[in-house]
Amino acid sequence: MSSEKYPRKKPNILLISLGKGIHDCAIIQQIKSCFKRFFMPLTLEDVRRIAELARIGISDAEAKAVQAKLNDIFELIGQLQKVDTEGVEPMAHAQGSALRLRSDEVREKDQRDLFLSIAPQSEAGLYLVPKVIE
Numbered sequence: 001m002s003s004e005k006y007p008r009k010k011p012n013i014l015l016i017s018l019g020k021g022i023h024d025c026a027i028i029q030q031i032k033s034c035f036k037r038f039f040m041p042l043t044l045e046d047v048r049r050i051a052e053l054a055r056i057g058i059s060d061a062e063a064k065a066v067q068a069k070l071n072d073i074f075e076l077i078g079q080l081q082k083v084d085t086e087g088v089e090p091m092a093h094a095q096g097s098a099l100r101l102r103s104d105e106v107r108e109k110d111q112r113d114l115f116l117s118i119a120p121q122s123e124a125g126l127y128l129v130p131k132v133i134e
Contacts, residue, residue: 046067
């Protein structure tokens with residue numbers, strides 16, 4: 001693939017926040033505005049370009065099938081974006097179940113001295129090992 005076929009392009013997002021909150025920063029606003037365009041139906045040319053960028057060879061029949069599937073996905077995303085979620089709290093899990101936690105208590109006795117006694121070399125409660133890195 002030649003560099004003429006894939007010319008370098010300037011990035012179209014600004015990486016500055018202008019001291020505002022994260023939802024007001026320039027990059028988030030630009031991503032939001034760019035994301036809206038993905039709900040437009042993809043053309044066969046778009047699908048071929050995506051396949052070319054991914055270095056995937058696809059036939060015309062495959063491109064049409066992928067185009068239909070991607071457009072269905074984008075349509076579903078568009079429907080989800082239209083759902084009014086105002087006042088709905090985010091969930092950590094779909095079932096809303098809580099984790100069962102055990103009490104934080106020691107269950108085993110201290111065996112440090114036993115383990116140090118079987119070590120080849122120890123000193124002041126530490127294992128002595130040969131030097132590996134000079």
